[in-house]
Amino acid sequence: MGAAILPIFSRAAGVAAPFVLAVAIGAIVLAATGHEPLGVYQLMASEAFGGERRIAATLTAATPLLLTGLAAAVAFRSGIFNVGAEGCFYLGGMVAALLGFALAEWPPILVVPVALAGAAIVGGLWLIGPGILRARLGVDEVVTTLMLNFIAIDLTSWLVNGPLLVRGSANSATAPIAAGAELPRLLPPTTLHLGFVISLALVVLYGFWSRLAVAGFRSRLVGLNARFSRAVGIDVPATFLRMMVLSGLIGGLAGGIHALGLVHRFVAGFSPGYGFTGIAIALLGRNSAIGIFLAAIVFGALSSAGATMQLFSDVPIEIVGIMQGVVMIFAVAKLGFGQARAARA
């Protein structure tokens, strides 16, 4: 019994460590800047989870992170370090917003699925190039997907400033989508929308897929040991390509849900780095469904608390950014630590 419980405990401690360290370092920063850490943390906790509306705000903030975390995890567990979800998020958001506007005549039951499918497809297509380059030529996907992010962000920014700019608008934004294309709100007047349920369902589905599906099994083996996988007859390049495209599909869908559920149009600066936060979430959650869920909730809570906290206190919102940064650093550091231990054993 003891032997069975100990690894679970040490794993839980390993997962919690980055958060504990972030809280500790945040406390030092707060104390150094003349704030009372305990009081600030209490305020943050009540801003994130104190009451239905606050919880709804946290879940709303967690919605895009669930899917960008999932996009990263699908790639990582196959041994592909795809950092291109941010670009897919932008493209998916724009395509969904355009379809949501252009298909205003369509019934809502059709326009939402079509717009979301369009968002996912453009995200998947966007990563075919890096996928093929990695699978066939061994080109480092970190470089290609990172660079494609800049192209996607600037391309969409140019489109909404030029060809797609709404007449009479000074903002760099597309026209608002039709009311029928908006994802329904779950708890009016809060902004929590159906996208949260869709995202959560996909994370749960991923949990089953990774354990039970043949494709999930294969991609895990490829991620653990590509040479072994090839020797037992698994098509490694095809797995790389498929998982890269799947990751892009999910990244694009994340952007589409964000556009239809919350923003209701596409604007320049559509994402405050959701795609990159997703990388931290996948690392923190160790690519597991439950881990992705918990990490997304924590990051959602940090950002929703940060957004309102500065209204009620003089605590600078930057403290939230600092804490998120610390969590990410230690999430990655822990990864290296785990590898060093594995290498020694």
Place this chain on the structure above:
Amino acid sequence: MIDRARVATRLGARKVTRKFGPVVANDRVDLTVAPGTIHAIVGGNGAGKSTLMRILQGVDSPDEGGVVLDDVPVRLAGPADAFARGIGMVHQEFMLAPNLTLLENLILAREPIGAGGLIDWRAAQAQADRLAALAGVALDWRLKVADAPVHQRQILEILRLLYRGADVLILDEPTAVLAPAQVAELIGLMRRLKSEGRTILFISHKLDEVMNVADAITVMRAGRVVATTIPAQTNKAQLAQWMVGEPVDFRNRAPAPRPHGDPLFSTRRLVARDGRGLRRLGPIDLELFPGEVVGIAGVAGNGQDELVACAAGLGSIVEGALSFAGADFTRATAARFRAAGIGYLSADRAEEGLCLAASVCDNFVAGREQDAAFSRAGLLRRRAINLGAERALEKLSVRYGRLTDAIRSLSGGNQQRVVIARELERRPKLLVAAQPTRGVDIAGIAFIHAQIATFRDSGGAVLLVSEELDEILELSDRIVGLYRGQITGQLLRSEASVEKVGRLMLGQKAA
């Protein structure tokens, strides 16, 4: 060097006990290595040799008992502490930087510093020459490690320990990767180091070498020391019996009748390159018939790795053709090779034969997850997989805890049995077996040889590549010599002898 002539125990263990959960890896182990001697530790997989070495090297600490250095009980804080006390180890997997030269590897992390904080290469070269002279070996110090033959890398590892001041050398299966002539060279080096007053503790499976070179022998089985003896008072059969606990049958199998008909596997003017793009193999013409074992004899690095890779569908074929069961397979994928009936025992069990990070069960089913027996509509049938794995592993007497345990928790011999179970369950027509008993104990070797022979008797063809000449001679119906990528000749088992095969391995005519 310190005068240690008067101590009785340069390095030893006193009642060392180490448990991992319910497994007792070391059970009150006593070991006494006298200064200036060569001491051999023999034992099967799971005998506790590696655990003991880890403890002596300070990597692990005992639950009870302790390590003795120069007759004094000590508590080792870690490998660096052990090293500071003169204990150094050469692992089976070499720890060298492949892209650096031999000289750079020698001084790595202990560089002689000259004027201006720069590396004093002249002093480094002088040190290297001094060590080489002391060891009586000639090395090309400017060669990159990646380009150096394996026995030179081994010698470099040993010289590196000397360079850093070790006087007790622990060698973990030092001859496992060497050809006979190279083994002789290594043994010569070990003897010279002994005459210099150094102490050597070495782990081996090869009883010939142990009898030949050791001053004292400690035999371990199931975590205990079962015998401590000297070569003059024992013999191979007795050592083997101590190791496995029962008399071992070294009986030879009858060779298969000369096969006829169409070859199952054949190559025509086949040329292949290695992972770095160098042509290592060919052009060669080779045929394999059902019901025969063809052994490839060659010194490591003479093209057998590339031949194995090509036969398993993992090679880089430059020219020529390869056919299997009458169809052209020159450009076929590994998946097609396997689907057509080719099984593969990789020489690199840790990286290619197994996925060490995955479970016993996953390693068994890998590659067959889409078979109708194991999945339906894209979903795994976990229960069917578990049943199939249990049955197959039972058949091969694999010892494991649970199917969900990590495969790395199994001993080397049991890991190899999982690989064999996976490959034979596919019912292949051709088994490509590369170093099938590397890192496997005597009882395990006999078992694996029996599996291969049974497979042959049931009509299967086996392409056997081994650095163990004994293994080739025992199992093969036909022996093909490979030298610098070319076939140097072939011998039927009835006409083969160690001397004749040895000549083939060195590129000479058999007779």
